Each structure stands twice: as structure tokens, then as C-alpha cells.
Amino acid sequence: MQRRLLLPILLIGPAGFTAPAAAQGSLNLYCSVQNEWCQAVATNFQRDTGIRVSMTQRGSGETLAAIRAESQNPRGDVWFGGTGDPHLAAGEENLTQAYESANNGGLHPWALTQWRQSERRAIGVYAGAVGFGINTELLARKNIAPPACWADLLDARFRGEIQIANPNSSGTAYVVIATLVQLMGEEPAFTYLRGLHPNVNSYTRSGTAPIKAVARGETGVSISFVHDAVTEANAGFPVTYATPCEGTGYEIGSMSIIRGARNLTQARRFYDWALTEPAQRLGFEAGGQLQQPSNTAAPLPPNAPDLSRIRLIEYDFAKYGRAAERRRLIQRWDREVGSAP
Template sequence: MKKVTTALAGSLVALAASAGASQALTLYCSAQEEWCQIMARSFEEATGIDVDMTRKSSGETFAQVKAEEANPKGDVWWGGTGDPHLQAAEEGLTEEYVSPMREQLHDWSIAQAESAGNQTIGIYSGALGYGYNNDLLAANNLPEPACWKDLLKPEYKGHIQMANPNSSGTAYTTLATMVQMFGEEEGFQYMKDLHANINQYTKSGSAPIKAAGLGETTVGIVFMHDAVAQVEAGFPITVVAPCEGTGYEIGSMSIIKGARNMDEAKQFYDWALSAEAQNLALEVDAFQVPSNKGAQTSDKAPDLSSIKLIDYDFTKYGSSDERKRLLQKWDEEVSTLPQ
């Protein structure tokens, strides 16, 4: 077979045709719904392989893959923050695979793979931050927040949403970011103080900024690209890169260990790393930075080079023990506090 290059789609069509029409792929997707749908449908068009796609947040998907360990039902897990993908790799829930597409990828994508024994790989990156609704901010006579610690001011009580870190990779990244920026004691104190101002912990990581766009909350803590999407949709949102610095994600993809459709899973994996597949993000207003060096990054995407990013320790905070420990501590010391 020819080396996988720009003729990738044609090669996949030939593979699909040679294997018959009964091929199928079960895809677990942890990106935004529209992006999940276009990835599934475009892969079907490119290969003739039927895709059964389920969209859940990354924390929920990790829990599902873990629960199905003895009898895997999914083939590929695409999207969502890297930390739960790394935990899945550590716990032996995902399959080692070295794609022939790797030479086309940014170094940070390959580093993600190497840190996990090639059981996952980076597909996009994005910085953590928040957005606020300009109209609600003015109506409530609130000061414009520019830093993480601004969100602790008492006047923001009841005005902030974030996701639950048990279900959301975005929120776990927030928790791990505070611990890394401020130290564990001060980081957890930050989360406790922030808790006093939270009006709701959502299941999905992008839900808080969608609520802010609709005027249901003033501030939503999210990855900045999700806030940009609300701006582009016409909602009165201002996007903030916090002054102290911030963490970031490497959105990842993994093949589930024991996948029933392993050949199809590898075909999807290779296709999803191509520039053509990653350019589909532009069609659904997904403003992450893609991992293929030949893929296009929207000019509206947050410029990571201009944002003060911390040296996020993906290996440590994506480890099973550390992730479980921090989530348990958050459950016991933060979520139980009165609001």
C-alpha cells in the first residue's frame, strides 16, 4: 500500500471496498456535537464505513471506557482533554498504535503520544480562560474581570458557571491549573473561594459559556476557543486570557483496547490526523489549534503565542493516581461547601 499522504482518502476507500460493505466503526466523541457529527459523516463519505457516534464529555467517556473494559463496545475515542486519555493509557484501556501520519504532526502532538507509550496522540490544543456576557456585566454593575483572582470578588456571587471536574475535562484542567499555578494549598483555597460564587456546575465543559451567551450566567470558565465560538455566533461575549497565566489542553485521540473493529479504528485514526480531516473544524466554528502542520488554523482562534501559558505537567496530572486524588479532594473539600 502506498505511504499515507494526501492520497489518504483514496487509500481508505480502497481498503473499505476490499473488506466489504459490512464494516462499521463505533466512535466515542468528546468534542462539540457539530464537530463530532461532521467527523463521523465525512469519514463515512471518505471510506464507506458506517460510523455509530456517541457524544459525551471526556470525563464521562473515560468512565464509560473504564466500565466497558471487560467487554469493549467502542473502537475509537476522539477529542476531549488529554488528561483522561493519559489516564486511560496508564490503566491499559487503550491500544498502542504508531500512525504513518506522525511525520505531519506538531512536536507537542507527538510528545503527547510518547508520554503515553503511543496509546494516545494530540489532535488539537487550546488555552483555558473564561468569557463574560457584556450586557449582564453592565446590568449588574460588575467590574470587568481580567485575572483568575478577580472571579473571587464577592460581587460575583451567583454570577459564575464552570463544569464539574468529575465529568468535564475542561473543569479538571481548571483544577489542575490552579494547583500548578498557586501550589496545592492555595490552589484548593482558590477553588473553595470560587465555589462561593458558582451558580451551577455543569456536566459539559462548554456549557458555561453557552449559558453566558444566552444570558443565563454572567461568566463561564471554559477553554478560550469555546468562548470565541460564542462571539462568532453573535453573542455579547468578551474572551479573557487571565493575567496570572493559564493552563492549556492537548485534545487527544485513542484507540480503545480490544476494539471489535480494529482495522477500521486504525483507518479512522490515520484519517483524523490528516490535514483534510482537521480542516473540517473550520466548517463548524471549532477554533482549536490543529495538530497537523498542514492544517489551517482560523484567524479567529486564540493566539497561543500571545497567552501566558504555564508549563502544564501533562504526565503528572494525567496520571491515574493524581487525577483520582485531586478529584476526590475536590469532592470532599470543595463541592460539599455551602454556597
């Protein structure tokens, strides 16, 4: 699903006078985090700079597909958020351009590793781990013991009880597949995914839809980012999360400037701004999101999953962010899992 937001053109300047935003130019922002956060980023950047923002929100895989389709006539200027692998694939396909921000010095090492690995085309803006979202009331009512390990999800007690996204549109689902391949090896991972299939009631378009379905009590378990489970618990839903006992993967949510951006000055200004501490606080303060921010001065939000306490694999971003590898694994998933009855 694509959402567009065009913000009003008139802004109240710091001195209280009304200034035409057009004087500062405009920015076409492609955004792959949750809509509330995307809107907050667009509104605050426009307020801080006077640059008029037109924002389009889509999943990570969908945004990569759009940028690819528009490559001869780019419409977007900057791509904010979404899982790191499609940002790396975009860089490799020369769909994005290198940039070095003066604000790089304030970032965690993992954000800069992403930047170096992408030959300065993608930079980390947040990180988060994959795990299980769990509706505690629903599982208790059905007398189902919650999952603690990947292996548990294959159990017949979860028949029709699990939701995960479709990796064609969702970066989250691709991180899950790449995680399983790295944990188990490719053949066992696809055997696992085929075994999981009868327990999955829906492969959703968006990576965050499954945890929202858990919160609403439509499904007992999601395979999703664990920070999103805390967002739902904070909103009052009977949701908790578990990180798989065998270990799990994680994302480096990223940002890239699109090659051929028509508003390059504004895109760079946005990029610099998005790496600052006040901009990174917006994820939690305006969007209720609990990822680990990449700016070292931006605090880990209260109750946010602490990545240093989660058993994380050494996710090979270079390999699984490669365009051909990503395409191959998603096509294999389509053939063996997504198209299965």
C-alpha cells in the same frame, strides 16, 4: 448526557453507484468534542471510506468512565477528542492501545509529545487554553467590571455570576483544577476553589455548557476554553474572553484506540484519517470550533486564540494525566468544594 448517532447504511460511491457500507465494516466512535463537530467527523469519515459509523458523544470524564466500565467487553473502537489528561489516564490503565500512524510526521511537536508520554497510546488532535468567557452586555448592565485575573473571580461582585463544569464528568474542569494547583500550589489552589464556590451558580456536567450559558445571558462569566468563547461571539452573541493575568493552563485534545477494539482495522483507518489536514479543517468548517489543529498544514481558524500569545504555564501532562493523581484531585474537589452547601 449521552448522544448517539447512527448514520444511514447506504452510501453513494465516487462513481455515483450505491454501495453497501457493510462491505467496508463498521466503527464505534466515542467522541468528546462538541456534538456538531462529532457529527461532522462521523459523517465525513463514513462518506470518505464507506465504513459505517455509530457515534456516541459524551464528556471526557464520562467517556473515560464508560471505557473503564466496558473494559472486559469493549464496545467502543476509537475515542476522538476530549481533554488530554483522561486519555493519558486511560493509557496508563491499559484501557487503550499503542499505535503509530504514518501521518504522525505532519503534526506539531506538542501532539507528538502527548503520543510519546502516553507510550504511543494517545495523540494530540488539537490544543486550546483555559480562560474566562464573558457576557459583555450582562456585566455592563449590572455594572460589574470584567475579570482579568484568577484573583478577580473571588471578588464579591461575582457572587452567583460564575459557571464552571464538574470535574467528574468534564475534562475541562479537571484542566482548570490542575492548572490552579500548578500555578499556586495545592493548598492555596483548594483554598481558592473553596473561596470561589459562593460565586459559582452551577457546576455543569459538560465543559462547554458554561460558555453557552454566558452566550444566552444566564451567567456573566464562565471558566472554560477560550476558543469556545470565540465560537459564541462568531454566532453573534455579546461574548468576549480573557486569559488570566497570572498565567493559565491548556489542553492537548487527544485521540486513542480502545484496547480490545472489535473493529481494529477501521479504528486505525479512522485514526489516520483524523490526523489529515482535511479532517482537521472540519472542526472549524463544519463545527465552528476554534482550537489550534495539530496538523501543521491545517490553518488556525480566523480569530482563533493564538496560543503563542497567551501566558501559558508549563503544564505537567505526565503528572496530572496520571490516573491516581487525577482521581485524588477530583475526590478532594468532591469533598471540599462539590459537596459544600
